[in-house]
Amino acid sequence: DGGITQSPKYLFRKEGQNVTLSCEQNLNHDAMYWYRQDPGQGLRLIYYSQIVNDFQKGDIAEGYSVSREKKESFPLTVTSAQKNPTAFYLCASSTKKEGVGYEQYFGPGTRLTVT
């Protein structure tokens, strides 16, 4: 089965703790993305990576960090510096196509609650 997996589905943390969200894909996609979804705000891009060992900040990167050591994996760390970390986090991947655009495939998401 090809697809994107995210784990865990639900995550609870205390304020001040760093937490890492997992994202793995076996679609052989070059590009991977992390989005945050809050009620009424749609999807906002946190970080993206178009190739192994390289990544770029999205619109709301502050308080987050990522790594891309393998093509299949793009973990996201929510650090204690992120002011409002409670949200639904979605990982996506796509083929690296230039031109008119491309479809992004999404994982099932991780709902993070920080208290």
Next chain:
Amino acid sequence: EDKVVQSPLSLVVHEGDTVTLNCSYEVTNFRSLLWYKQEKKAPTFLFMLTSSGIEKKSGRLSSILDKKELFSILNITATQTGDSAIYLCAGYGGATNKLIFGTGTLLAVQP
């Protein structure tokens, strides 16, 4: 600043109704517009539109793009309760060629 605006924000209809969801965009270096359906978790891809005036159709869903007026619509005919979801619109483009998402339209179809 690049932006995508969807309307209405939410909509309640009865089974069998036809609905039209709107998406307007201001995206520099615009390449395409994508529609996704999000039920509980992962958004699933519906359509990608690149050319004006050419309708894309899949069953009861159809969509069209107007690149002159900078908007797209998603039509759903003979709605069913299974159509209840958040419908997301995204423009591809911008300075760094990425997807810019709207806030979504929450559709609720009542039996």
